[in-house]
Amino acid sequence: MKKFVSKFLMAVLAVTLFAVPAAWAENIKVGAILAVTGPASFLGGPEARTLEMLVEDVNSRGGINGNMIELIIKDSAASPEKAISFAKQLIEEENVLAIIGPSTSGETLKIKNICEEAKVPLLSCASAELIVNPVAAYVFKTPQNDSFAAKKIFMEMNKMGISKIAVLAGNTGFGKAGKEQLLTIAPEFNIEVVEAEVYDKSSNDLSAVVAKIKANKDVQAVVNWSVVPAQAIVAKNMRQAGWDVPLFQSHGFGNIKYVEAAGAAAEGIIFPAGRLLIADSLSDDNPQKGLLLEYKKNYEDKYKETVSTFGGHAYDAFTILMAAIAEGGNDRDKVRAALEGLKNFAGTAGVFNFSAEDHNGLGMDAFQMMTVKDGKFVAYTGK
Amino acid sequence: MTLELSIQYLMAGITYGSIYAIVAIGFNIIYNTTGIINFAQGEFVMFGGMIAITLLNFMPLPLAIFLAVVITMFIGALIEICFIRWLKSPSVLRMIIITIGISILSREVAVHIWGESIRSLPYFVGNEITSIPILGARISPQVMWVVLVSALMVVCLGLFFKTTSVGREMRACASNRKAATLCGINTRNMVTLSFVLSAGIGALAGCIMSPITYSQYDMGTGLAIKGFTVAILGGLGSSGGAVVAGLLLGVIEAFSVSVVPLAFQDAISIAILLGILFIRPQGLFGSKEAAGLKEY
Numbered sequence: 133m134k135k136f137v138s139k140f141l142m143a144v145l146a147v148t149l150f151a152v153p154a155a156w157a158e159n160i161k162v163g164a165i166l167a168v169t170g171p172a173s174f175l176g177g178p179e180a181r182t183l184e185m186l187v188e189d190v191n192s193r194g195g196i197n198g199n200m201i202e203l204i205i206k207d208s209a210a211s212p213e214k215a216i217s218f219a220k221q222l223i224e225e226e227n228v229l230a231i232i233g234p235s236t237s238g239e240t241l242k243i244k245n246i247c248e249e250a251k252v253p254l255l256s257c258a259s260a261e262l263i264v265n266p267v268a269a270y271v272f273k274t275p276q277n278d279s280f281a282a283k284k285i286f287m288e289m290n291k292m293g294i295s296k297i298a299v300l301a302g303n304t305g306f307g308k309a310g311k312e313q314l315l316t317i318a319p320e321f322n323i324e325v326v327e328a329e330v331y332d333k334s335s336n337d338l339s340a341v342v343a344k345i346k347a348n349k350d351v352q353a354v355v356n357w358s359v360v361p362a363q364a365i366v367a368k369n370m371r372q373a374g375w376d377v378p379l380f381q382s383h384g385f386g387n388i389k390y391v392e393a394a395g396a397a398a399e400g401i402i403f404p405a406g407r408l409l410i411a412d413s414l415s416d417d418n419p420q421k422g423l424l425l426e427y428k429k430n431y432e433d434k435y436k437e438t439v440s441t442f443g444g445h446a447y448d449a450f451t452i453l454m455a456a457i458a459e460g461g462n463d464r465d466k467v468r469a470a471l472e473g474l475k476n477f478a479g480t481a482g483v484f485n486f487s488a489e490d491h492n493g494l495g496m497d498a499f500q501m502m503t504v505k506d507g508k509f510v511a512y513t514g515k
Numbered sequence: 516m517t518l519e520l521s522i523q524y525l526m527a528g529i530t531y532g533s534i535y536a537i538v539a540i541g542f543n544i545i546y547n548t549t550g551i552i553n554f555a556q557g558e559f560v561m562f563g564g565m566i567a568i569t570l571l572n573f574m575p576l577p578l579a580i581f582l583a584v585v586i587t588m589f590i591g592a593l594i595e596i597c598f599i600r601w602l603k604s605p606s607v608l609r610m611i612i613i614t615i616g617i618s619i620l621s622r623e624v625a626v627h628i629w630g631e632s633i634r635s636l637p638y639f640v641g642n643e644i645t646s647i648p649i650l651g652a653r654i655s656p657q658v659m660w661v662v663l664v665s666a667l668m669v670v671c672l673g674l675f676f677k678t679t680s681v682g683r684e685m686r687a688c689a690s691n692r693k694a695a696t697l698c699g700i701n702t703r704n705m706v707t708l709s710f711v712l713s714a715g716i717g718a719l720a721g722c723i724m725s726p727i728t729y730s731q732y733d734m735g736t737g738l739a740i741k742g743f744t745v746a747i748l749g750g751l752g753s754s755g756g757a758v759v760a761g762l763l764l765g766v767i768e769a770f771s772v773s774v775v776p777l778a779f780q781d782a783i784s785i786a787i788l789l790g791i792l793f794i795r796p797q798g799l800f801g802s803k804e805a806a807g808l809k810e811y
Contacts, residue, residue, distance in 0.1 A: 173631030
């Protein structure tokens with residue numbers, strides 16, 4: 133009996149093993165490793181929903197050159213260990229054409245070499261510059277560089293005549309990398325960082341540290357660099373303390389939920405971000421306007437939540453990959469070459485111009501300084 | 516350090532401290548009747564805040580908070596009845612593992628219901644930028660709410676345990692479960708009641724602190740660790756001890772910012788926890804004798 137059962141199981145296994153690939157032969161498999169749950173879920177959640185929406189859309193229009201796209205999303209919960217094992221699984225077992233993600237910089241850096249060695253194109257949705265510098269032939273990223281955001285902020289400070297600042301950063305990979313960039317770049321703009329503190333991503337209240345930096349009378353402005361919800365607490369505690377110096381935030385503030393969380397304290401926060409947030413008010417000749425409005429409308433209609441720049445990074449990764457597949461077909465090397473050759477490709481983060489040296493493809497102009505007015509993002513035009 | 520800055524630190528410390536203290540009191544109530552630490556206590560806080568935020572769409576704020584507390588109490592009862600009550604030989608270790616499981620389960624349920632984004636109740640008085648000046652320092656009116664409600668809760672609990680017969684029965688369970696059973700007290704119901712009570716306290720805490728700290732599906736873990744530290748520091752089972760220890764830890768954390776970088780704030784509370792476990796395992800206000808009688 134036992135023998136029969138095992139033989140039967142073998143037979144079933146054999147049939148499914150042969151039948152499944154045959155049935156899916158026309159499909160192009162794309163993997164995605166995203167932090168759908170866990171501490172970075174506010175990145176991975178919108179990213180996963182964006183990808184699901186886009187795949188449905190592409191397939192309903194007949195796929196790419198007649199080939200259907202099969203998307204396999206793995207939830208890494210922002211754990212680098214899980215990202216590594218999912219990357220191996222996607223490459224070795226699922227044999228995907230390319231991988232989109234991971235959501236966070238830490239995870240991406242862990243799987244950068246795995247994808248490079250396996251020669252599988254990776255399109256990261258994380259922003260750290262280390263991902264594309266040094267350049268790895270198969271690794272690309274869609275979010276703008278941190279250093280561009282830091283430079284944008286400092287340029288604005290120079291205009292406002294601010295020279296001494298305090299830096300507050302969340303203790304995530306994004307926060308730490310941003311703090312490094314700010315401290316390194318500040319001297320180039322003749323700005324002195326007189327206070328620098330790092331806060332926990334699960335902080336409940338930060339009034340003590342705000343009191344500390346407020347007591348330093350030299351501080352003319354605060355840069356709060358973080359991507360976690362606690363960044364809204366900084367804004368609240370500053371305004372509650374009756375402190376009204378300009379508050380700058382990073383592109384990690386680009387989610388309207390943080391504005392809602394900070395409420396009245398969010399008014400007047402200045403930060404650099406992609407144009408997706410102010411798509412409505414762009415001039416009609418802007419190359420991004422059409423796709424921004426379309427993405428925003430489709431996403432908001434489908435999921436009943438406001439679009440964020442993070443979902444936009446997944447949008448860019450997916451549309452860029454589809455453009456490369458349309459050119460290179462179901463072949464990793466041809467797709468990689470096609471990715472590197474993409475020029476003037478409008479996405480949500482900016483207009484991409486990839487090259488062999490630049491696997492991000494975005495310039496400083498991808499960022500636009502914004503502020504919060506009446507609970508909404510608007511373009512910042514200066515005082 | 517100027518007087519103004521000291522008061523600002525003190526107020527920040529009181530804010531953290533009151534929050535820690537309420538969570539610790541929730542730990543203590545269940546510890547007193549069952550001898551276990553309920554690691555899902557932080558999740559009660561999360562449920563309270565999240566449910567109130569959802570209910571706020573349909574009703575005014577006080578009613579939403581009241582209903583959220585009642586619903587969370589119901590959840591507390593349900594958890595006890597489903598997972599703890601039927602245990603034949605409820606060894607302490609087993610129950611603790613069960614509460615850890617419940618905590619993970621609750622987080623998963625919450626992320627499916629409310630998603631991963633942060634939410635918050637509106638400020639009870641004023642808004643995000645309102646503050647009241649106190650001796651040159653400025654604090655949010657919501658901090659006053661947290662302090663007042665915590666104080667009120669401690670007083671009411673004290674009265675409940677000292678003056679009502681149910682309260683006395685719960686205390687009897689706490690000192691000796693077998694003896695209490697022999698006196699005709701239904702100890703099982705007392706355990707359920709302790710879950711209901713601490714769920715209610717957690718939920719109320721979740722509501723009043725939501726405007727300050729925000730509510731998110733995974734907020735419970737961090738709170739549980741701090742609340743646990745405070746419960747140990749004050750002496751497990753002692754509500755008064757929890758309040759003093761909570762305020763002490765909060766104030767130490769707030770003032771530590773002026774000396775060491777903020778990044779080490781959590782290291783300080785963990786160092787205090789370790790120190791107390793080595794030097795005075797029964798806590799600042801627990802008696803050594805009573806601690807010796809406990810199973811855990």
